[in-house]
Amino acid sequence: MPTRxxxxxxxxxxEFKPLRxxxxxxxxxxxxxxxxxxxxxxxxxxxxxxxxxxxxFADVLHRYLAFLGANVRQVMNMTDVGHMTDDQxxxxxxxxxxxxxxEKMKQNKKSGRALVDNPNDPYQVAGYFIQAFLQDAxxxxxxVVLEHDAADATHRENIMPRPTQHIPEFIAxxxxxxxxxxxxxxxxxxxxxxxxxxxxxxxxxxxxxxxLSHGAGGRVSEQAAKRHPADFFLWKPDxxxxxxxxxxxxxxxxxxxxxxxxxxxxxxxxxxxxxxGGEDNIFPHHxxxxxxxxxATGKPFANFWMHTRHLMVNGEKMSKSKGNFFxxxxxVQKGYDPLVIRYALIATRYREPMNFTLQSxxxxxxxxxxxxxxxxxxxxxxxAVDEAAGDGDGAAHTPTLEPGEQTMLDEFTRAMDDDLNIxxxxxxxxxxxxxxxxxxxxxxxxxxxxxxxxxxxDGVLGVVFAPLRPLPAxxxxxxxxxxxxxxxxxxxxxxxxxxxLRQQLTTLGVEVKDTPSGAVWQARLAPMQP
Numbered sequence: 001m002p003t004r005x006x007x008x009x010x011x012x013x014x015e016f017k018p019l020r021x022x023x024x025x026x027x028x029x030x031x032x033x034x035x036x037x038x039x040x041x042x043x044x045x046x047x048x049x050x051x052x053x054x055x056x057f058a059d060v061l062h063r064y065l066a067f068l069g070a071n072v073r074q075v076m077n078m079t080d081v082g083h084m085t086d087d088q089x090x091x092x093x094x095x096x097x098x099x100x101x102x103e104k105m106k107q108n109k110k111s112g113r114a115l116v117d118n119p120n121d122p123y124q125v126a127g128y129f130i131q132a133f134l135q136d137a138x139x140x141x142x143x144v145v146l147e148h149d150a151a152d153a154t155h156r157e158n159i160m161p162r163p164t165q166h167i168p169e170f171i172a173x174x175x176x177x178x179x180x181x182x183x184x185x186x187x188x189x190x191x192x193x194x195x196x197x198x199x200x201x202x203x204x205x206x207x208x209x210x211x212l213s214h215g216a217g218g219r220v221s222e223q224a225a226k227r228h229p230a231d232f233f234l235w236k237p238d239x240x241x242x243x244x245x246x247x248x249x250x251x252x253x254x255x256x257x258x259x260x261x262x263x264x265x266x267x268x269x270x271x272x273x274x275x276x277g278g279e280d281n282i283f284p285h286h287x288x289x290x291x292x293x294x295x296a297t298g299k300p301f302a303n304f305w306m307h308t309r310h311l312m313v314n315g316e317k318m319s320k321s322k323g324n325f326f327x328x329x330x331x332v333q334k335g336y337d338p339l340v341i342r343y344a345l346i347a348t349r350y351r352e353p354m355n356f357t358l359q360s361x362x363x364x365x366x367x368x369x370x371x372x373x374x375x376x377x378x379x380x381x382x383x384a385v386d387e388a389a390g391d392g393d394g395a396a397h398t399p400t401l402e403p404g405e406q407t408m409l410d411e412f413t414r415a416m417d418d419d420l421n422i423x424x425x426x427x428x429x430x431x432x433x434x435x436x437x438x439x440x441x442x443x444x445x446x447x448x449x450x451x452x453x454x455x456x457x458d459g460v461l462g463v464v465f466a467p468l469r470p471l472p473a474x475x476x477x478x479x480x481x482x483x484x485x486x487x488x489x490x491x492x493x494x495x496x497x498x499x500x501l502r503q504q505l506t507t508l509g510v511e512v513k514d515t516p517s518g519a520v521w522q523a524r525l526a527p528m529q530p
Contacts, residue, residue, distance in 0.1 A: 002016075008204060009302075016273075027069075034072045039275075044125075046327040052137075052345060075161065077160070079259065080130070098125065098126060105128075163263070170234075177296055207287070264289075273304065282307055337365065340365045341361065350420060375451070375454055375464050378447045409456065412425045433454070489501060
């Protein structure tokens with residue numbers, strides 16, 4: 001069965017074919033290079049559980065593509081300028097959300113609850129909320145954040161970029177659009193994108209220029225300076241804006257939409273495999289991104305556009321006044337395990353509306369307790385025998401899947417291939433894990449095989465084992481050196497030396513697996529406490 005995802009651009013369930021496939025034409029996902037851009041947080045406040053539902057959907061997608069053998073390069077932005085309060089109008093109306101954050105920080109300081117040293121400094125304010133987001137995302141095991149943490153300072157900006165660090169790229173892209181006839185400087189000095197210059201404007205969202213010319217239900221506004229009511233701003237001169245930079249059009253700031261286009265193409269290339277976000281991003285944000293990117297390059301910007309449906313709380317829209325507004329750190333402070341929160345937020349298929357309740361957290365806790373308890377027992381059954389077995393001829397380190405495990409993995413994959421049908425995938429896991437958890441004892445081969453299978457599916461789910469943090473580059477280099485020495489020892493049938501090298505690798509936090517095509521390694525995972 002091919003891997004199929006719902007593509008907002010085509011409004012169809014389409015087979016996913018990587019733009020940069022692997023070497024095997026019969027299975028192009030294996031070894032493919034997948035480039036994926038995810039709209040991340042605007043760092044003017046703490047991200048709430050609705051935001052994190054979208055981020056976690058992208059994380060599961062990232063992990064599942066890796067499960068299938070792809071090399072996934074995901075970029076997630078952290079917007080620190082240009083996201084306006086009235087951005088649905090797409091013309092720079094309202095106020096920058098960072099301005100509101102600065103005002104809130106000033107009020108906090110006056111009331112004795114200062115969170116930053118200088119609340120007048122928008123960079124400090126944005127920095128505070130960036131660190132808060134990274135901390136929350138880390139506890140939930142977002143792969144893109146773990147990769148960001150493991151990267152050196154130079155490369156971190158290419159994993160989770162901030163617009164304030166990419167102003168020259170925005171200006172260059174705007175100049176390119178003006179030269180191509182897709183953008184113009186209006187009488188008020190603002191640079192606008194001319195939507196009538198791009199024939200496909202509205203394809204993603206299903207809007208038409210005729211409908212947009214009448215306001216599209218309040219989603220666009222008419223200003224005399226614009227050629228068309230739906231034209232959106234790329235650069236706005238403003239001497240009073242809290243963050244501003246020099247440009248050919250005067251000192252000012254970029255629009256939110258140009259930021260994502262420029263950063264995505266600058267880091268990942270002009271054509272992406274996948275672009276993700278929440279359904280509220282479809283219009284105007286993603287519609288505008290397509291117009292900008294394709295207007296500049298003439299190439300498809302992203303093959304797949306995938307969007308998460310809204311999250312409700314107790315059947316209602318989240319609202320602080322209703323007391324049903326949740327952020328991750330508040331739930332953690334109330335005693336909820338972060339990975340229980342993760343499970344609750346991923347357990348509903350991304351394209352279905354989700355109703356979050358505190359009861360759903362209790363149900364999630366019970367579900368993953370079953371898996372964690374099983375993982376603890378399997379780990380215990382394997383550990384002692386592994387330590388005593390040594391390297392020998394390597395047979396003990398190459399478990400054969402039990403028939404039930406193969407069925408589970410096949411059903412798990414079949415469900416996930418069907419537009420990330422997470423409910424079906426979880427059903428496959430628990431149908432297998434439930435009877436296994438009721439067993440009193442395990443044979444060594446059964447325990448080792450089952451543990452390997454549980455680790456495989458949890459590589460996608462991320463709720464059983466400790467979040468996998470990439471090893472530092474220096475450690476990876478040492479691991480590869482020891483792996484080469486171990487391979488040489490095994491070739492020479494010096495199994496005592498091979499045993500010693502395996503122990504050194506274990507000390508470095510690495511688990512070695514011998515396969516018919518050679519030894520491979522991965523960072524060792526420990527099951528979380530049930």
